[in-house]
Amino acid sequence: MNRFSLADKTLRLLAAQVNLNGTFHHSCNFKNTNLPLIFVMQVERSSSGTLFTIDTADEKHSLTVYDPDKDTHLVLADFIESIATGRMDTAEPATPRVRAESVDLGQPLDANQQEQLHQLVRLGGSLKLDVGLDEAVSLAVHRTQSRKGITAILVAGDCCSRTQCFTAYGDDKHSFNRLLQSLNHLVASAAPAALAA
Known part of the structure; x- marks a missing residue:
């Protein structure tokens, strides 16, 4: 099965958006394909956790993160990549993420x-x-x-x-x-x- 991987630019946007409340529209390409993924992400932060809702053309998925940390955007990216790959229905575990150095170290450059x-x-x-x-x-x-x-x-x-x-x-x-x-x-x-x- 093809593993879709979000581009670094999208990861940087997610890193900022997980700390905000609101609705965010994304149209992004994956690193290893020309197929775009268009989705709307709604972020609802509360004292007990953060609820992320991802709406694509015909699907709606939600994820709640109870202990947010500096890598919450990576958990969210794995979730979005699983939706794109189609693993949400099979419950197949995601392969380990190879973290992009520029995102982990806070460096915006490739x-x-x-x-x-x-x-x-x-x-x-x-x-x-x-x-x-x-x-x-x-x-x-x-x-x-x-x-x-x-x-x-x-x-x-x-x-x-x-x-x-x-x-x-x-x-x-x-x-x-x-x-x-x-x-x-x-x-x-x-x-x-x-x-x-």
Whole structure:
């Protein structure tokens, strides 16, 4: 049986949405197929647990998580993947999830984007990255001349943009880590606002 796997962008959205109350519409593709899954997810949080209701075109499924933790979005992702695969009727246990490093560590970048970021730190320049928000994040990096380091400007959004600017002195590894940390903070601050809109 084919194992559908949600894309990292969808996992990042779920990670933010499990902490909110409301109804969220998803149209997502799986990593290993071109078939889209369109569903509506309703989140109802209470003091005793969180109820997730997934509505697809002709099915409705619900899942209650009583002890939410930082991996609740992964439990929810397994549930959604089971619906897509058709395991909900057979009660076949899900195969163990291989956790995406970018989601577990709170890093919004995949390996290719991290390499682009390394290149940006080494050479300077500008870059637009899709990190799961409605709009891409723009980065501009200038290599400092007086001391080894970078000056960076990060912008998320256009109309109500969130901006970070900093200078970090040190080797390329230190500069990359500082840039990645700032990007993570920017995405974390912009994600709740984007999801609420």
